[in-house]
Every structure is written in structure tokens, then in C-alpha cells.
Amino acid sequence: MKMKTMMAAFGVLFSVHALADVTNAEKLVxxxxxxxxxxxxxxxxxxxTDGKIFFNRKFKTPSGKEAACASCHTNNPANVGKNIVTxxxxxxxxxxxNTKRFTDLDKVEEEFTKHCNDILGADCAASEKANFIxxxxxxxxxxx
Ligand code: HEC
Numbered sequence: 195m196k197m198k199t200m201m202a203a204f205g206v207l208f209s210v211h212a213l214a215d216v217t218n219a220e221k222l223v224x225x226x227x228x229x230x231x232x233x234x235x236x237x238x239x240x241x242x243t244d245g246k247i248f249f250n251r252k253f254k255t256p257s258g259k260e261a262a263c264a265s266c267h268t269n270n271p272a273n274v275g276k277n278i279v280t281x282x283x284x285x286x287x288x289x290x291x292n293t294k295r296f297t298d299l300d301k302v303e304e305e306f307t308k309h310c311n312d313i314l315g316a317d318c319a320a321s322e323k324a325n326f327i328x329x330x331x332x333x334x335x336x337x338x
Contacts, residue, residue, distance in 0.1 A: 216293070216296075216331060219296040219327055223328050226327070227240055227320075227324040230320040233321075240321075240324040240327075242328050245328050249262070249263045249269075249326065256312075256315040261313055270333060271287040271288040272288040272290075272291045272335055272337070289330060290334045306323060310322075
């Protein structure tokens with residue numbers, strides 16, 4: 195898909211709730227989509243469905259336990275989460291609910307690398323990051 199078509203597709207996808215400033219989160223989706231597309235031309239656009247599956251999928255962690263992103267961030271990224279290790283509250287990940295999310299690009303890279311390594315035992319692929327943030331952008335209603 196041409197870059198222009200891709201941008202248009204995102205425009206439609208993300209123009210629905212333009213209330214909170216989620217520009218950086220959207221930029222990250224473009225960025226990771228471009229990286230994923232260069233690595234695998236078949237990856238043309240982020241998948242919200244795949245992002246949701248990824249968020250809830252249980253992985254066997256390097257320490258032998260089962261955990262999903264949802265284990266700490268709850269099954270709704272708009273919710274306040276709870277760290278299963280420290281019991282501390284985690285502000286919502288969904289950028290439309292928590293506008294501080296995805297504002298600092300270096301922090302995002304750092305957290306992704308750390309969490310992906312903790313959970314998957316390796317960094318997440320660019321396609322997984324694109325899908326993940328695209329999914330987070332769709333969650334707007336806390337349920338806890
Ligand atoms: C053991 C608990 C735990 C698990 C499991 C977990 N996280 Fe997190 N996550 C945290 C904590 C703690 C923070 C940092 C505190 C904060 O930013 O509120 C955080 C923050 C983040 C951020 C930072 C967003 C930003 O810019 O502020 C991202 C991205 C993230 N997590 C992605 C993931 C992904 C992807 C997974 C699954 C592969 C995952 N997390 C699994 C606890 C967890």
C-alpha cells in the first residue's frame with residue numbers, strides 16, 4: 195500500500211474520538227507500521243483485533259509463570275491496572291483516557307522492551323507494537 199493510502203486509512207480509523215491529544219500515540223502507530231512494513235511488505239496496516247488478542251494472550255514468561263499484558267493492565271486498557279508483582283496501581287494505558295501515555299517516545303521504547311522481555315522473553319516485533327497501540331487507541335471506557 196502506498197504511504198498516502200495508509201495515512202488516509204489511519205485518518206478514518208482515528209478521527210472518531212478526536213478529544214484527547216493522542217497525536218504521539220498515532221505517530222507511533224505510523225512509525226511501527228512503517229518499520230513492520232519494511233520488514234514484511236505483507237504487513238500493510240495495524241490490526242486492532244490482533245492488538246487485542248496480543249494484549250490478552252497468556253505467554254509463558256522466562257520465569258516459568260503465565261502472564262499477559264492484561265495481568266497487570268487488566269483486560270481493559272482504559273482501566274486502572276495493578277502490578278501483580280508489587281501490587282501498585284498502574285494508571286490506564288489507553289491514551290484517550292490517560293493523555294500522558296505515549297507522550298515520551300524514549301520511555302515508550304524502554305517500557306516496551308522491558309515488558310516484552312519480561313513477558314515474551316524477547317522484544318516485541320514492530321507489527322505487534324503497531325497493533326497494540328492501535329488497539330489501545332480504541333479503548334475509551336473504564337470498567338473498573
Ligand atoms: C508485571 C506487571 C505488568 C505486566 C505483565 C505488563 N506491564 Fe506494562 N506497565 C507496568 C508498569 C508498572 C508500567 C509503568 C508504570 C506506568 O507507566 O504507569 C507499565 C507501563 C507500560 C507502558 C508505558 C506506556 C507509556 O508510554 O507510558 C507500555 C507501552 C506497556 N506497559 C506495555 C506493556 C505490554 C505490551 C505488556 C505485555 C507484553 C505489558 N505492558 C505487561 C506493568 C506491567
